[in-house]
Amino acid sequence: MTQAPSAKPDHQRPELPDFWDKRFAAGATPWDHGSAPAELEALLPPPASATPPRILVPGCGHAREAAWLDQRGWAVTALDFAPAAIAAAREVLGEWGGELRCADFFDFPVAAPYDVVYERAFLCALPRKLWPGYGPRAAELVRPGGYLAGFFFFSDEPKGPPFGIGAAEQEALLSPWFERMVDAPAQAPIPVFAGGERWQVWRRR
Structure with a gap:
């Protein structure tokens, strides 16, 4: 009888912490760009109110x-x-x-939604089987009128991470809850993403 192939060990499964622990321990973090991007600086000036707005990274x-x-x-x-x-x-x-x-x-408790959720190198780190939960969870985490803003990696390469997304796929993932306000190529894309990064701002409906 042919045995079913064994499951991958935890350090080879990007949906588990062990996968990323191994990479941080080895210093293999090519997505770490070392500074705040210009797009983020332009979008989020210093708050003017006494109560600072809340942002999740x-x-x-x-x-x-x-x-x-x-x-x-x-x-x-x-x-x-x-x-x-x-x-x-x-x-x-x-x-x-x-x-x-x-x-x-996907399941950490929050007392109240955030004004902004900032995305960079997160969605593309998730195996595609987890993507259906990303849109509704982001909608839970962002207040109405707030923003999901950041960099999304577009690619038709099937393997990952990074796992690239297509335009139609992203639209289906986010548009039930968000309206895209800005879409432009990243000014200084991270080399590991091979120029596939786009800066986008999505407003919570």
């Missing part, structure tokens, strides 16, 4: 954008489910005013 990795946003005056939650990513983020963040959480994007 899922799959924060080294949390460099989270650090920049905190310095800018935003109320930041940086989130990652890989303990090694959280350890790397702590080194970058040091003493800061935001919140760093080791938790899963």
Whole structure:
């Protein structure tokens, strides 16, 4: 009798923290670009109100954008489910005013929705089988009139990560809850994404 092939070990499954822990431990993080992109700086100026708006950075990795946003005056939650990513983020963040959480994007508890969810190198890190849950979860996390903003990786390469998305596929994923307001090529795309990054701003309906 032919035996069914064994399941992949955890460190080969990008839907599990072990996969990313191994890469952080080895320093294999080519998506870490080291600074806040110009598009983010233009979109999110320092808050004018006494109560800073709230922003979530899922799959924060080294949390460099989270650090920049905190310095800018935003109320930041940086989130990652890989303990090694959280350890790397702590080194970058040091003493800061935001919140760093080791938790899963799809089920971590929130007291209230955010004004903005910032996307970069997160959706494309998820195996495609998890994508159907991304749109409704993002809609839960963003208040009406708020924004899902960031960089999305477009590619027809079937393997990953990074897992590229198509335009029609993205529209089906997000348009039930969001309206796209901005769509432009990334000004300084991360090389590992081979020029497939686009800067987009989606407003919560």
